[in-house]
Amino acid sequence: MVVASVDNLADERSKAQFDVGAMKIVWAGSKHVFDVTDRMARIVASDPEFRKDNRTTLGRKELFKNTLRKMAHVVKRANELRLTEEEASKLRFFVDEPGYLDLHWGMFVPAIKGQGTEEQQEKWLPLASRMEIIGCYAQTELGHGSNVQGLETTATFDPKTDEFIIHSPSLTSYKWWPGGLGKVSTHVVVYARLVSGGQEHGIYGFIVQLRSLDDHTPLPGIIIGDIGTKFGSGAYNTMDNGFVCFNRVRIPRNHMLMRFCQVTREGNVCLSDVPKQMVYGTMVYVRQTIVSDASWALSRAVCIAVRYSAIRRQFGSQDRGIETQVLDYKTQQSRLFPLLASAYAFRFVGEWLKWLYADVTERLQANDFSTLPEAHACTAGLKSLTTSVTADAIEECRKLCGGHGYLCSSGLPELFAVYVPACTYEGDNVVLLLQVARFLVKTVSRLAAGKKPVGTTTYMGNAEHLMQCKSSASSPEDWLKPSVVLEAFEARAFRLAVACARDISKFSTPEAGFAELSIDLVEAAIAHCEVIVVSRFIEKVQQDIPGDGVKEQLQILCFIYALHLIHKHSGEFLSTGCITPEQATLANEQLRTLYGQVRPNAVSLVDAFNYTDHYLGSALGRYDGNVYATLYAQALRDPLNDTVVPDGYEEFIRPVLKQTMRLSRL
Ligand SMILES: CC/C=C\C/C=C\C/C=C\C/C=C\C=C\C(=O)SCCNC(=O)CCNC(=O)[C@H](O)C(C)(C)COP(=O)(O)OP(=O)(O)OC[C@H]1O[C@@H](n2cnc3c(N)ncnc32)[C@H](O)[C@@H]1OP(=O)(O)O
Numbered sequence: 001m002v003v004a005s006v007d008n009l010a011d012e013r014s015k016a017q018f019d020v021g022a023m024k025i026v027w028a029g030s031k032h033v034f035d036v037t038d039r040m041a042r043i044v045a046s047d048p049e050f051r052k053d054n055r056t057t058l059g060r061k062e063l064f065k066n067t068l069r070k071m072a073h074v075v076k077r078a079n080e081l082r083l084t085e086e087e088a089s090k091l092r093f094f095v096d097e098p099g100y101l102d103l104h105w106g107m108f109v110p111a112i113k114g115q116g117t118e119e120q121q122e123k124w125l126p127l128a129s130r131m132e133i134i135g136c137y138a139q140t141e142l143g144h145g146s147n148v149q150g151l152e153t154t155a156t157f158d159p160k161t162d163e164f165i166i167h168s169p170s171l172t173s174y175k176w177w178p179g180g181l182g183k184v185s186t187h188v189v190v191y192a193r194l195v196s197g198g199q200e201h202g203i204y205g206f207i208v209q210l211r212s213l214d215d216h217t218p219l220p221g222i223i224i225g226d227i228g229t230k231f232g233s234g235a236y237n238t239m240d241n242g243f244v245c246f247n248r249v250r251i252p253r254n255h256m257l258m259r260f261c262q263v264t265r266e267g268n269v270c271l272s273d274v275p276k277q278m279v280y281g282t283m284v285y286v287r288q289t290i291v292s293d294a295s296w297a298l299s300r301a302v303c304i305a306v307r308y309s310a311i312r313r314q315f316g317s318q319d320r321g322i323e324t325q326v327l328d329y330k331t332q333q334s335r336l337f338p339l340l341a342s343a344y345a346f347r348f349v350g351e352w353l354k355w356l357y358a359d360v361t362e363r364l365q366a367n368d369f370s371t372l373p374e375a376h377a378c379t380a381g382l383k384s385l386t387t388s389v390t391a392d393a394i395e396e397c398r399k400l401c402g403g404h405g406y407l408c409s410s411g412l413p414e415l416f417a418v419y420v421p422a423c424t425y426e427g428d429n430v431v432l433l434l435q436v437a438r439f440l441v442k443t444v445s446r447l448a449a450g451k452k453p454v455g456t457t458t459y460m461g462n463a464e465h466l467m468q469c470k471s472s473a474s475s476p477e478d479w480l481k482p483s484v485v486l487e488a489f490e491a492r493a494f495r496l497a498v499a500c501a502r503d504i505s506k507f508s509t510p511e512a513g514f515a516e517l518s519i520d521l522v523e524a525a526i527a528h529c530e531v532i533v534v535s536r537f538i539e540k541v542q543q544d545i546p547g548d549g550v551k552e553q554l555q556i557l558c559f560i561y562a563l564h565l566i567h568k569h570s571g572e573f574l575s576t577g578c579i580t581p582e583q584a585t586l587a588n589e590q591l592r593t594l595y596g597q598v599r600p601n602a603v604s605l606v607d608a609f610n611y612t613d614h615y616l617g618s619a620l621g622r623y624d625g626n627v628y629a630t631l632y633a634q635a636l637r638d639p640l641n642d643t644v645v646p647d648g649y650e651e652f653i654r655p656v657l658k659q660t661m662r663l664s665r666l
């Protein structure tokens, strides 16, 4: 059945004022990436083994087994098709089901690459890449996650046998949460306190075999299992997040990842001449990938909400004629278009962060550690900002879809449930923002000592101007000037950071000041991260961008992104004196105009994400707009509709009805 709603999307597409094909390439990053992504997405979408529309109706055991089947199929297809690493990772991405492969490829392999010596890499990486072993990453414990220095698991060197003894001294030291650990992984990189010669030497990674490669049973001394069902139906329950207790498990000395710290045969601990934070390198790597992933999750939710808002009609008609598309309501636009703009903003800042990470890695390899603090602050801050915004945005998109957004067939509840832990894993978002704040306060105090700031804090070098400047915006159009927008963002961030640094100095110790002012510090950190995102977006739209109208659309989105933040944080922009109330009103006026400009292009701007219906997994977000027929078909497929009269009628409905009848006769 094709209903009138389908025409709505065709109409919308005909209104586009830009070359959608060219925008697809901009979104993907390059023609090559577009081609690979498109091909992998289609392979997944056309393979019935990768069906996912039944996920929310399966029980945990069935769901997990289903994931195991899919993971095995991924490995099989990747081998059959001889996929490159880039292609295989896209294939896994579009399968869109959290599973042990994510941790194997996303953390176990990177941990060995980043923390292992060349010899260790030569030994372990081929085994891992042929999947002769399956690995995961166990850092978090039942009692400690954020505080890595507080981990309790010990790795004690025994010089008699040339082994480490991995031990969990208490219940709170049990590793708890690692994905892939509960039921699948054969090996793990465990983070533990290194003890040698009776002394502690800090936290390091150790490769431990967990399960027999013959029959998968846990090795002696290992108690292991799944930590239980998690939030939401389907969602992250496809993953076997696990616990493990080590009871004096012995591993060879060379299973300690020794790139940055070596333990000799005699038990001497030799630290390389590198900062000890290098041992946190895997987290920095993964945080950087999470920023890119945020734009995918956000754009997916936005794609569903935009298409559905073009289909959905409410009110506005006379004589029962055609009603208004909800996308035409300004309130809908003001909630939705900033999220659309944020998706593009996060895509570009994610690409930039990838570049930054590659640049820092190259420097580290050449023993230049000068950019490590900046890399840590950027990855931590942007991970925090983008995941918090994305999690909230998915929920907002659900509400933007009205009642139907609450149905699992909208795809949004599951997307939210899968996504929201991103605010916690790889570092709780508040904890990470406090790391950024620490970096900012240090930068401000270095400024006072005459040191020139570099990298993303370069703007702080313009200290005098930023402390005094008053915005020159005197018309709504002035808010379309990159220099006006940037100045406001930089001044707000700088003034907030300076105020924190100044106030901290009033306390008896910096630590006491930092603790007491942590709420302000988090706000200063967010303001700094927003400077990074806004300036990267502005930089992007100032480049040559091929394709009719593409650059113009991106400029509109860029200003929507910036101006909606001015509106959202108007309290801070005003209280720091960066803008006046009149200028805030002008910015809002411009924002409203921009919403009008994006409106005819909205559907095409989400088409540019090039998502398949399989990946979207949403009756509301379908490319063809056939929403109502799909909702109906999916409702009919619900297990509850397997029978007309429900199971339980005889036991529980009939007796109630009978009792009611008896009562009514009394
Ligand atoms: C699966 C992967 C595939 C794809 C990714 C996509 C999606 C993910 C999918 C699912 C999730 C799957 C896996 C999830 C895994 C995990 O969650 S693993 C566990 C992650 N755990 C954390 O992130 C813990 C967070 N805590 C910390 O990082 C640290 O403890 C800390 C909060 C940073 C504090 O560290 P510490 O106690 O040492 O610190 P400070 O005294 O505050 O700092 C000392 C100095 O060190 C600097 N520092 C800290 N961290 C780093 C770093 N990473 N790099 C560089 N420098 C660092 C800090 O700034 C201080 O510097 P100073 O001010 O100059 O002294």
Ligand SMILES: Cc1cc2nc3c(=O)[nH]c(=O)nc-3n(C[C@H](O)[C@H](O)[C@H](O)COP(=O)(O)OP(=O)(O)OC[C@H]3O[C@@H](n4cnc5c(N)ncnc54)[C@H](O)[C@@H]3O)c2cc1C
Residues within 6 Å of the ligand: 103, 137, 138, 139, 140, 143, 144, 145, 146, 147, 176, 177, 178, 179, 236, 241, 421, 424, 425, 426, 427, 428, 429, 430, 431, 434
């Ligand atoms: C789905 C999922 C997958 C995961 N996968 C893995 C994995 O594969 N491997 C692994 O090792 N771990 C994994 N984790 C664990 C994850 O890394 C931790 O949960 C995370 O680091 C947060 O630590 P926590 O749970 O100890 O939170 P806590 O630190 O206990 O946080 C609780 C609250 O305290 C606040 N808080 C904590 N410290 C401070 C502070 N200094 N100042 C202010 N507020 C503070 C936080 O903001 C938060 O509100 C996973 C977690 C989840 C949810």
